[in-house]
Amino acid sequence: MKISDRITDITGGGSDGWDVFYKARRMIAAGEAVIELTIGEHDIRTSAAILDAMHKAAIGGHTGYAMVPGTPALRAAVAARIAARTGVPTGPENIVITPGGQAALFAAHNLTCAHGETAAFIDPYYATYPGTIRGAGARPRAIVTTPESDFRPTRAQLMAGTEGAVSLLVNTPNNPTGVIYGPETLADIAAACIANDLWLISDEVYDTQVWDGAHISPRSLPGMADRTLVVGSMSKSHAMTGSRIGWICGPQEAIGHLINLATHTTYGVPGFVQDAATFALGQGDAVEAEVAGPFRRRRALTLAALARQNVVKAIPAQGAMYVMLDIRATGLDGEAFALRLLEEEKIAVMPGESFGQAAAGHLRVAMTVDDAAYADALARLLAFAERQAATRA
Numbered sequence: 001m002k003i004s005d006r007i008t009d010i011t012g013g014g015s016d017g018w019d020v021f022y023k024a025r026r027m028i029a030a031g032e033a034v035i036e037l038t039i040g041e042h043d044i045r046t047s048a049a050i051l052d053a054m055h056k057a058a059i060g061g062h063t064g065y066a067m068v069p070g071t072p073a074l075r076a077a078v079a080a081r082i083a084a085r086t087g088v089p090t091g092p093e094n095i096v097i098t099p100g101g102q103a104a105l106f107a108a109h110n111l112t113c114a115h116g117e118t119a120a121f122i123d124p125y126y127a128t129y130p131g132t133i134r135g136a137g138a139r140p141r142a143i144v145t146t147p148e149s150d151f152r153p154t155r156a157q158l159m160a161g162t163e164g165a166v167s168l169l170v171n172t173p174n175n176p177t178g179v180i181y182g183p184e185t186l187a188d189i190a191a192a193c194i195a196n197d198l199w200l201i202s203d204e205v206y207d208t209q210v211w212d213g214a215h216i217s218p219r220s221l222p223g224m225a226d227r228t229l230v231v232g233s234m235s236k237s238h239a240m241t242g243s244r245i246g247w248i249c250g251p252q253e254a255i256g257h258l259i260n261l262a263t264h265t266t267y268g269v270p271g272f273v274q275d276a277a278t279f280a281l282g283q284g285d286a287v288e289a290e291v292a293g294p295f296r297r298r299r300a301l302t303l304a305a306l307a308r309q310n311v312v313k314a315i316p317a318q319g320a321m322y323v324m325l326d327i328r329a330t331g332l333d334g335e336a337f338a339l340r341l342l343e344e345e346k347i348a349v350m351p352g353e354s355f356g357q358a359a360a361g362h363l364r365v366a367m368t369v370d371d372a373a374y375a376d377a378l379a380r381l382l383a384f385a386e387r388q389a390a391t392r393a
């Protein structure tokens, strides 16, 4: 039976730079001790207090169909958090609860792009972006940045790359680069959106992981609230990746259509998960800082280790749970380096090539194992790079 092109073409075909990841998984399944610095998943689990709230909600009977837009309490809690952090007036009517940020990205592109229309995004990118856009029936267009600008898009790149598009997807703090967009880049993004009359889809799932500078939501820029859809999630901020809970924040009319879309797709998010999320948001900023803490420490370990050598350079690690390393001085591309590191040192990292063409010759290292194991793996990675560079010389 024929399967629709929209689905068969989601991944776009070709080598996608994920061979290293799958090889690492096979080695682990075969019992080998591989240090995995690949996926954006905390080395802690969801806190006992959040799970307790989830359990109480479920036992209390919140196991039937929940309200499709989200519970009033959670919509209000998310709106209050956004209003407090951005200063933009935000109410429950601006929020729809989704099963995670990924589902929010898919819904946002379905809302904004008609079939065959162009949706722009920034390369390097979170691996699912082009497939999510294709799955929504739109055409992905990458705006390819360069390491020389720390992978921040320039105004010229944004203007040219969004011409004829209907939406622009940006992500700050950024996965995979760890870069945070400052006021200048955000002003360029807003200018391109206004000049080319685009929706901005702003993926802010790493908004609590900020090490250097500040996270500014582009929705707060002049003229942007009416054309911005913010994607948020509890996955990274509260170590709730498995609970699948996130949201979209946007203009009321858009949210109304998104609720209609949810009625015909997900039919909402489990009530006990929403109650746990409401509880978690009610715990305030300290809990979020605690969940982010290990990555803050490991980022400091990374900077200290990098300062002791001069082969590997880092893209400024300002936020998120990753560091992006420039290994071009070794003469290896990202994929070859990552494969040999896996074979020789049993350390798994992601080649930059997994995240588009801009990050070729780079590695994304997820800081997702305990501090001692992380420092050891990083030291061995850097020593490996130094040996490669010496052989090359």
Ligand code: PMP
Pocket: 040, 099, 100, 101, 102, 103, 126, 171, 175, 203, 205, 232, 233, 234, 235, 241, 245, 246
């Ligand atoms: N956006 C980015 C940039 C991500 O890295 C991720 C997850 N790794 C997501 C969205 C989706 O997260 P979730 O669906 O768990 O909320």
